Amino acid sequence: MEKTISIHLKIWRQRGPKAKGAFETYHLDHVSTDSSFLEMLDMLNEQLVGSGKEPVVFDHDCREGICGMCSLYINGHPHGPDEDITTCQLHMRKFKDGETITIEPWRSHGFPIIRDLMVDRTAFDKIIQAGGYVSINTGGIPDANAIPISKVKADEAMDAASCIGCGACVAACKNGSAMLFVSAKVSQLALLPQGQVEAARRAKSMVAKMDELGFGNCTNTGACEAECPKNISITNIARLNREFLAAKFQD
């Protein structure tokens, strides 16, 4: 029943953020097509460690497409050639026997490489820390049903909120822009009455932080949306622009 393939891998190896990196090639046999892409990398690492070498370092955790930890730029696409999924949900049946697979880290000024395929995405945390929240303390909250919210708005907020913060948008963008990520959070909160109170402040401070961290300017290419594993829409970017400009003109 089980089908297996042989593959060639071209993987970026780099010791540290300042070190010079280069591609190394590997060969793997008997890769089950039912395996996930990361299970294939596990196999490679077992092979490397088995022969006394250091494994390829890559970020991964939940392996069910929700934690946003896995990254990898596979054959020219963030999260690989399949649509609407993260690398951990990519399966080897998407590749052909004998194929050469090129694996690179996210490449962006905002995401420096830590080692091999592992990059530093703390910039995203810093952007959220700048204002990606509703400023309320624990406790003393009115009943959850006190403010009715239209289902349409709530659903739209949910769609924006499903962002997993993986950074594929930045990796895909030729401008290294983080607008899709920022706009998803701003949109989620701007759509809900709870978030509207400080909407102007939020949009301004999150955009300022994004700019400060060296992300690029959005030119609406739409590559982020096309590569987003969670299908976050670029209409969120338009909403962020609206929120931001309105806030600035109010000043």
Place this chain on the structure above:
Amino acid sequence: MGLFIFNSSIGRKLIMSISGLALILFLLFHSIMNIFVIFSPEIYDAICKFLGANWYALIATMGLAFLFVVHIVYAFWLSLQNYIARGKERYAVKKNAPGVDWASQNMLVLGAIVLGFIALHLFNFWYKMQLQELLAKLNGEVLHVEGAALVQELFASPVYCLLYIVWLVALWFHLTHGFWSALHSLGGSNTVWLPRIKVISNIFSTVIVLLFMAIPVYYLIINLLG
């Protein structure tokens, strides 16, 4: 408030959008005026006269030049920033995702092509028309260059016709992305309107470019039939 058009990414995009939209508006007027050269060279010349060495035309020209300069300076500025933001290392393998327009990835290149042709265009026409009229005026003379004749003269050469057609194709690509993108950057888009403004953008760009293109195509055919 004012500083954000320099130091914030969305502010800079605001300037790109507004200057871009204003230039599109200019293109619309320009293309409508142009078309008269085919139907009625007399009206065309009258328009040329109206937009010659007059104070209002001069102000408009300067305003226009300012818009171009802003649009171009910001374009290079943004592109440089974006280049840096992309990081030092480039991807070895890069494929475009489905649904990403070619034009959107190549706006600077398209813009540069358009700019190059604008220089040629200014030399072909503006240099020979409004500038000469102005210089004449400074010397206390009155000069009215007959635009229609100039057009006919230039497009008598099929090479020029073809050059202009190539230019307009580049312009079309630039506009198809630029128009909706400007609206998007201004926040005028949502799930319902995004597909709509893309369609409007395509129609609008096509109409403008067809109006422009009608002239070199017209002369090309006339001359070929000759």
Place this chain on the structure above:
Amino acid sequence: MATTETKKIDAKIPQGALAEKWNNYKAHQKLVNPANKRRLDVIVVGTGLAGASAAASLGELGFNVLNFCIQDSPRRAHSIAAQGGINAAKNYQNDGDSVYRLFYDTIKGGDYRAREANVYRLAEVSNSIIDQCVAQGVPFAREYGGLLDNRSFGGAQVSRTFYAKGQTGQQLLLGAYSALSRQVNKGSVKLYTRYEMLDVVLIDGKARGIIARNLVTGKIERFAAHAVVVATGGYGNAFFLSTNAMGSNGSVAVQIYKKGAYFANPCFAQIHPTCIPVHGENQSKLTLMSESLRNDGRIWVPKKKEDAEAIRTGKLKPTQIAEDDRDYYLERRYPAFGNLVPRDVASRAAKERCDAGFGVGSTGLAVYLDFSDAIQRLGRSTVEARYGNLFQMYEKIVDDNPYETPMMIYPAIHYTMGGVWVDYELQTSIPGLYCLGEANFSDHGANRLGASALMQGLADGYFVLPYTIQNYLADEIRTPRFSTDLPEFTEAEKAVSDRIDRLMKIQGKQTVDSLHKKLGLIMWDFVGMGRNKAGLEKALTEIKKIKKEFWSDVFIPGQGDDLNTELEKALRVADFLEIGELMARDALVREESCGGHFREEHQTGEGEALRHDEDFSFVSCWQYAGEDKEPTLLKEELNYEFTKVQQRNYK
């Protein structure tokens, strides 16, 4: 056999009627005034629902918080993967829910092995959690009228589960993460991401700091504080294959157990009935399909063995089995709850059918979860709206369309009810050391109901710990900040470095993962869904063997003081070996079946779990006795004052 002591364990449960206990506690506890809070440092390890909500709430109160996680961002904690929902006793549906009913369902669902007072408090604060999350901007599902929607979950007869598509855990975690981020911005919380706690530091018997390894540089660092809170999740990855994240581990629990904290009910592990079956030996984890699928999906296997056989060899397709030849075994055995029986019951029933030779899939270790009825009844679009993302996930993994052929599912290790023992205040047996969320043992007894883990994590972090920790810290206001140069820190750091050196020096032949897989197989075969005396004894000897192999033949490449993912895994596997042993030991002692713990010797004539309340109505608390010594078993007696203890019945 383990030595058993009869030392009385005091859970510090407040006096009074059940419904008054928490209020009484809050009314009489000690508090810390705002000026003093600034002078008190608290370390919180973990940034899941419990850790992030605790760190954020403590920061809001004014404490100085240091918050650690092993991932690159607090938002990656595995709470994010919870799909189905969160319970609360809001009774918005007017279907007869109440705090008492939520309490009762949880106690009963836990098979009468949880503390009444804790569970009641949990049910009490459940409503505040929903209010809190809505105010944070969590986009819960809503009705067209604008009010919150609910769905039903296993083990309950009311609809009390709030949800955000199939991503409730994600949305709740992002809510807690945003509250945490706000405190980071304010400076009251300092984040240490990609740091792994490797030991707790005790000074005069109180927890005063931790030793942690910077996972990027590999350097060992010291951190001091007035109190330490650990919220590091469960230890299900002892089984290698589980629904946990790859990084989920039980190491912190083992570290503090070795420093004197009791480890409670280690054998209570939950096996989730609806996971995607194992496909091959290179599999790294199991993917859960939300329990909510059981709302509309019907579980069955073929009635005839020959049909099952034909399906396994690929000669028959499930859609070719006639309705009459299908055995909807949950509906048959449990007509009242049907497909919505609690998780332990559903899992065991699946195992029973597969063991009896009716399993499907190429391995015979799978049952069907069929949506054809629901699609006929509700239409494909409704089913898609409810479960679309889950169906898509299934299709991506299995390459099979669940709208057309039934899904295949099989139970997998999912959650550990056991964990670090804590008292009513969530304090471990070490003063100043607190434990929250899945890492502690407190509220779920022997089996956790669906949508209760999120509730417990957030209850602990938002509404319990911020109160109870003050009762301890109020006596610490005169304690100045500690220097990390104290001998206790030096000693703890040295122990950690020595352990790493020892591992790095082995330079054996086996990879960490291969040893972990060996442990996992033993765990699944003998300490899994069905356990018996002989098997557990075998497991104990086998685990000891693997442990020996590990410490003499493991190979870790690279350096100890550098980024080293193999070393990270090795340190965790070393602790899983301890946990595995403890689980088997605890399962051996508990000679009854209850909740997730099923001893084959103890079942009713119909194959249901058979409890022995006279002998086993206690929490087993394991006390570490030293390397290679058998731990001591202490017992916390469970007294049911407010509920009548019954045999669970879902028929």
